[in-house]
Amino acid sequence: MGSRASTLLREEEIEEIKKETGFSHSQITRLYSRFTSLDKGENGALSREDFQRIPELAINPLGDRIINAFFPDGEDQVNFRGFMRTLAHFRPVEDNEKNKNVSNTEPLNSRTNKLHFAFQLYDLDRDDKISRDELLQVLRMMVGVNISDEQLGSIADRTIQEADANGDGCISFTEFMKVLEKVDVEQKMSIRFLH
Amino acid sequence: MDLSSRRGLDFFIFCVFLSLFYGSRAEVPSKPTAGVTILPPIKPDSGPQPYPDDEKSNLPVFTMNYPRIQIPFEITLWMLLASFAKIGFHVYHKITVWVPESCLLVSIGLIVGAIMHSVHEKPPAVLSSNVFFLYMLPPIVLDSGYFMPTRPFFENVGTVLWFAVVGTLWNSIGIGMSLFAICQIEAFGVQDINLQENLLFATIVSAVDPVAVLSVFEDVNVNEQLYIVVFGECLFNDAVTVVLYSMFSFVAEMPVVEPVDVFLGVARFFVVGLGGMGFGVLFGFVAAFTTRFTSKVREIEPLFIFMYSYLAYLVAELFAISSIMAIVCCTLTMKYYVEENVSQRSCTTIRHVVKMLGAISETLIFFFLGVVTITTDHEWNWGYILFTLLFAFIWRGLGVLVLTQIINPFRTIPFNIKDQFGMAYGGLRGAISFALAFTLPDNITRKHLFVTATIVIILFTVFLQGISIRPLIEFINVRRTNRDNDTINVEIHSRLMEHTMAGIEDICGQWSHYYWKDKFMKFNNRILRKILLRDNRAESSIVALYKKLELQNALEILDTVSGDISAAPSLISLQEEKKNSTKPKKKFSASDLKNMHDILSKNMYKIRERTVAFTSKHALPNDNQRREILIRRHSSVRRSLRPGSFQTRMVPKSQKYFSLPPGESLNSRFPPTRRSFADDQETMSEVAYPARRSRFGKRSSSGAMMPLHRLDTLKEVSSVDVLNESERGSTGQDSQPRPQRFRRHLSAHDDNGSADNVRTAQDEVEEEEEDRPQASPSPAWAAEPRNDTPRNPLLRRPQWNDKK
Numbered sequence: 001m002g003s004r005a006s007t008l009l010r011e012e013e014i015e016e017i018k019k020e021t022g023f024s025h026s027q028i029t030r031l032y033s034r035f036t037s038l039d040k041g042e043n044g045a046l047s048r049e050d051f052q053r054i055p056e057l058a059i060n061p062l063g064d065r066i067i068n069a070f071f072p073d074g075e076d077q078v079n080f081r082g083f084m085r086t087l088a089h090f091r092p093v094e095d096n097e098k099n100k101n102v103s104n105t106e107p108l109n110s111r112t113n114k115l116h117f118a119f120q121l122y123d124l125d126r127d128d129k130i131s132r133d134e135l136l137q138v139l140r141m142m143v144g145v146n147i148s149d150e151q152l153g154s155i156a157d158r159t160i161q162e163a164d165a166n167g168d169g170c171i172s173f174t175e176f177m178k179v180l181e182k183v184d185v186e187q188k189m190s191i192r193f194l195h
Numbered sequence: 196m197d198l199s200s201r202r203g204l205d206f207f208i209f210c211v212f213l214s215l216f217y218g219s220r221a222e223v224p225s226k227p228t229a230g231v232t233i234l235p236p237i238k239p240d241s242g243p244q245p246y247p248d249d250e251k252s253n254l255p256v257f258t259m260n261y262p263r264i265q266i267p268f269e270i271t272l273w274m275l276l277a278s279f280a281k282i283g284f285h286v287y288h289k290i291t292v293w294v295p296e297s298c299l300l301v302s303i304g305l306i307v308g309a310i311m312h313s314v315h316e317k318p319p320a321v322l323s324s325n326v327f328f329l330y331m332l333p334p335i336v337l338d339s340g341y342f343m344p345t346r347p348f349f350e351n352v353g354t355v356l357w358f359a360v361v362g363t364l365w366n367s368i369g370i371g372m373s374l375f376a377i378c379q380i381e382a383f384g385v386q387d388i389n390l391q392e393n394l395l396f397a398t399i400v401s402a403v404d405p406v407a408v409l410s411v412f413e414d415v416n417v418n419e420q421l422y423i424v425v426f427g428e429c430l431f432n433d434a435v436t437v438v439l440y441s442m443f444s445f446v447a448e449m450p451v452v453e454p455v456d457v458f459l460g461v462a463r464f465f466v467v468g469l470g471g472m473g474f475g476v477l478f479g480f481v482a483a484f485t486t487r488f489t490s491k492v493r494e495i496e497p498l499f500i501f502m503y504s505y506l507a508y509l510v511a512e513l514f515a516i517s518s519i520m521a522i523v524c525c526t527l528t529m530k531y532y533v534e535e536n537v538s539q540r541s542c543t544t545i546r547h548v549v550k551m552l553g554a555i556s557e558t559l560i561f562f563f564l565g566v567v568t569i570t571t572d573h574e575w576n577w578g579y580i581l582f583t584l585l586f587a588f589i590w591r592g593l594g595v596l597v598l599t600q601i602i603n604p605f606r607t608i609p610f611n612i613k614d615q616f617g618m619a620y621g622g623l624r625g626a627i628s629f630a631l632a633f634t635l636p637d638n639i640t641r642k643h644l645f646v647t648a649t650i651v652i653i654l655f656t657v658f659l660q661g662i663s664i665r666p667l668i669e670f671i672n673v674r675r676t677n678r679d680n681d682t683i684n685v686e687i688h689s690r691l692m693e694h695t696m697a698g699i700e701d702i703c704g705q706w707s708h709y710y711w712k713d714k715f716m717k718f719n720n721r722i723l724r725k726i727l728l729r730d731n732r733a734e735s736s737i738v739a740l741y742k743k744l745e746l747q748n749a750l751e752i753l754d755t756v757s758g759d760i761s762a763a764p765s766l767i768s769l770q771e772e773k774k775n776s777t778k779p780k781k782k783f784s785a786s787d788l789k790n791m792h793d794i795l796s797k798n799m800y801k802i803r804e805r806t807v808a809f810t811s812k813h814a815l816p817n818d819n820q821r822r823e824i825l826i827r828r829h830s831s832v833r834r835s836l837r838p839g840s841f842q843t844r845m846v847p848k849s850q851k852y853f854s855l856p857p858g859e860s861l862n863s864r865f866p867p868t869r870r871s872f873a874d875d876q877e878t879m880s881e882v883a884y885p886a887r888r889s890r891f892g893k894r895s896s897s898g899a900m901m902p903l904h905r906l907d908t909l910k911e912v913s914s915v916d917v918l919n920e921s922e923r924g925s926t927g928q929d930s931q932p933r934p935q936r937f938r939r940h941l942s943a944h945d946d947n948g949s950a951d952n953v954r955t956a957q958d959e960v961e962e963e964e965e966d967r968p969q970a971s972p973s974p975a976w977a978a979e980p981r982n983d984t985p986r987n988p989l990l991r992r993p994q995w996n997d998k999k
Contacts, residue, residue, distance in 0.1 A: 026637070031703065034704045036704060037704075038211055038702075051702065054701055054702060056698075056701035057701055057702070059824045060697060060698045061694060061824050062691065062694045062698060063698060066698040066699065066702070069423050072673060087699065090696070103666070117695075118691060118692055118695065121691060122691075135667055138685065140650075140690065142800055143798045143799050144696065144799075144800065147798055149957065154791070155687075155791050156684060159682050159683050159684050159687060160789060162684050163680050163684050164434070176688075178348070179684045179685070180684070180688055182685070183685055183688070183689060188689065188692050188693070188696070188905065189696060189701070191696060191699060191700055193703065195411070
């Protein structure tokens with residue numbers, strides 16, 4: 001696996017990914033070997049089925065949504081760049097990065113982008129709003145079987161009530177960010193990638 | 196009902212007592228056995244006949260021969276008595292809430308001991324050396340080791356060993372030294388106890404006991420880290436205890452201790468500790484390897500587990516190395532591989548028997564602790580004993596404090612004060628100390644004092660700390676951050692984020708940040724699994740779990756929760772609900788909020804690490820949450836899927852769980868194909884299973900896959916023709932355009948075109964049958980598939996083009 005990785009991933013690509021995502025060289029190589037091990041069809045891209053083969057995702061209540069997040073709209077294959085781009089959201093935010101800003105765009109792992117990732121887990125239709133239905137769907141996934149629909153409905157109502165500033169009955173991304181302003185998102189949504 | 200059962204119980208216990216007395220009397224054959232005629236089996240020429248008035252010996256119609264069966268009989272009676280006591284406790288549920296079972300058992304033991312003492316009977320010598328160490332202790336340790344949650348354990352192994360080794364050392368030496376200092380004080384009259392003997396006694400007393408601790412901790416809701424550290428510490432401090440005990444008992448006979456002895460002691464510790472682990476791991480691997488070949492002898496598979504563990508224990512005892520560590524390491528190593536090799540039934544049997552043996556051993560130990568307390572010879576010395584108690588407390592508290600400060604920087608989750616308190620307070624002593632005290636060499640003059648002091652400490656910790664730990668922990672935990680301050684939003688979104696992170700970690704193939712574990716898993720997959728597993732299908736425990744779910748629990752779940760477990764009704768109602776943002780704003784009171792918080796905290800699924808957290812001591816592991824998630828995701832995903840093209844030919848096969856004619860086995864119809872997988876852990880998720888199934892074309896599905904289908908639908912389905920993909924697609928559910936697209940897309944260009952066939956057929960059936968009430972399917976399929984061939988086709992490597 002390791003040898004395959006180094007032959008198939010060119011240096012230039014690694015450099016590009018490094019610039020775009022901020023991962024280190026060894027992290028990229030390691031993730032590439034993971035990518036290839038998931039890629040059973042060996043066509044350089046992962047399909048949804050490849051993800052679903054990961055057994056731990058099977059018992060993750062949000063498994064499907066997480067998998068979906070890897071695939072840009074309308075596509076069913078994700079290549080390594082896309083894979084890394086999604087994973088880059090979860091890089092820990094380092095302090096020295098906050099200062100250097102190579103490009104004018106925000107780094108992928110900024111707080112806003114992390115929150116946006118979470119937001120998109122709710123917002124399936126990509127209308128930049130979490131409607132009550134979407135919220136209920138996610139809630140239903142995360143909650144056990146013992147909760148009745150009414151209870152869940154009132155929880156959803158309460159959620160929207162708390163967050164909804166402009167009264168449209170949906171949670172927009174700005175409202176979403178506001179509601180989570182006290183939460184240490186940088187720490188919660190980061191993982192320490194191994195080398 | 197309670198009252199009569201109570202009376203019945205009492206009566207029964209009374210009868211048991213009577214028979215015990217008879218039994219006990221028979222132990223001392225010199226006493227005249229009034230009222231019991233015992234006919235010796237063969238006595239052609241012995242003394243007086245039992246029926247002296249009978250001149251010619253007729254054929255005795257009724258004979259009794261007690262001594263022959265005496266020992267097994269008594270053992271059985273004692274076990275029954277202890278078990279009845281256990282039943283009795285649970286009649287009154289409220290007792291067990293506040294008083295841990297161990298205390299109750301000790302109390303009953305005390306009562307029985309008092310009775311026996313008053314009639315001058317000696318109790319069976321259960322808690323003395325051999326019987327205890329060879330027969331009573333191994334099942335308990337096996338139980339603890341087998342159900343040890345491995346992932347948290349290995350994450351915390353450094354801390355565990357730190358506390359076990361250094362903590363025990365600290366305690367022993369500290370207590371020993373302070374007691375020695377106390378001994379110097381003339382007032383207590385214990386000046387004859389020298390330093391070595393004090394140290395020896397301190398070793399005995401400082402050993403935290405797994406039996407006692409676990410039986411108390413099971414009800415107290417401590418966090419996982421704390422649990423695993425205390426748990427692990429109990430199990431692993433045996434190494435230190437053994438070394439110190441042998442060292443000090445050896446040294447106690449010597450007048451002078453030389454530095455070389457200390458050095459030898461350290462060397463011996465390494466021998467003991469590493470030797471114990473080494474033997475354990477060795478036997479574990481051998482056991483795993485053996486189970487690779489047991490596919491033809493399924494009935495005796497569980498036997499191997501027990502025999503190998505016991506063998507590890509005995510061999511360790513042979514070499515006087517830490518047998519507890521040996522058996523724990525053996526089970527840890529063996530469990531993972533064995534559970535994949537053995538059949539489903541064997542797995543269940545093993546778990547049940549391990550639990551049963553552990554429970555009965557523990558019950559008996561506590562029971563006899565009570566009994567023997569009364570019947571041994573005691574020597575009481577106020578000063579010594581009270582100071583022992585005091586020092587035990589102090590040193591444990593100090594030890595925990597100091598050690599935590601040192602180790603906290605190295606931990607990813609440091610211990611806070613509450614955890615430390617829990618650790619210090621949860622250091623209960625138990626029967627191991629007692630047995631060790633009993634086996635003290637008799638040339639120690641103050642042996643009885645030591646025994647008494649040990650008993651006092653044990654009783655004190657078990658009763659006082661055992662009963663009070665639960666309210667204390669609850670009291671402390673109450674002062675958590677006031678959760679009502681968190682908004683519902685924060686709670687929900689935080690959990691969402693946690694799930695996401697768990698998912699991303701799984702996608703990246705990282706296991707909790709640990710580099711070595713990562714490396715080990717690679718090694719495991721590449722080498723170990725190939726050798727030790729019969730089918731080297733790199734499966735994870737989750738897949739193994741899923742296997743078990745399908746085969747056994749699917750029907751069960753269907754029967755019990757036919758409507759509830761699927762999200763079907765609610766999702767459907769969800770989707771049909773018009774978007775009504777015009778609902779008037781509801782007012783939520785504070786109590787509503789609190790309710791919501793409660794509901795969420797109790798019912799939201801925990802992320803995966805915590806789902807397999809420690810199990811209750813007296814229950815088998817609870818897979819309910821995983822089960823639920825898997826099944827629900829399955830049905831909800833299927834619901835949201837829109838079918839693509841499919842051939843219905845496939846459908847009956849996939850649903851053959853219900854459609855097999857009775858008497859046929861799954862495998863006879865659909866011989867499984869297999870393909871060895873060279874790689875690591877990927878296997879199917881349940882969503883992919885339909886795809887895989889159809890690829891093979893002949894996999895059995897499981898009830899878990901379609902919990903909602905009624906039996907009769909299958910007949911209809913089998914006659915359905917190939918459905919049009921576009922037709923299906925257009926009637927897809929509107930509120931989930933993405934999965935729709937995804938599915939259609941997938942089915943369109945999927946090279947395994949038939950992959951979707953099954954899925955879509957299922958969906959089709961589902962649609963049709965949505966509104967009809969569900970009946971539990973009759974088990975047309977009843978028997979477990981024969982176990983010679985790999986059972987779960989779902990876990991076959993999916994390759995459609997492969998040889999069939």
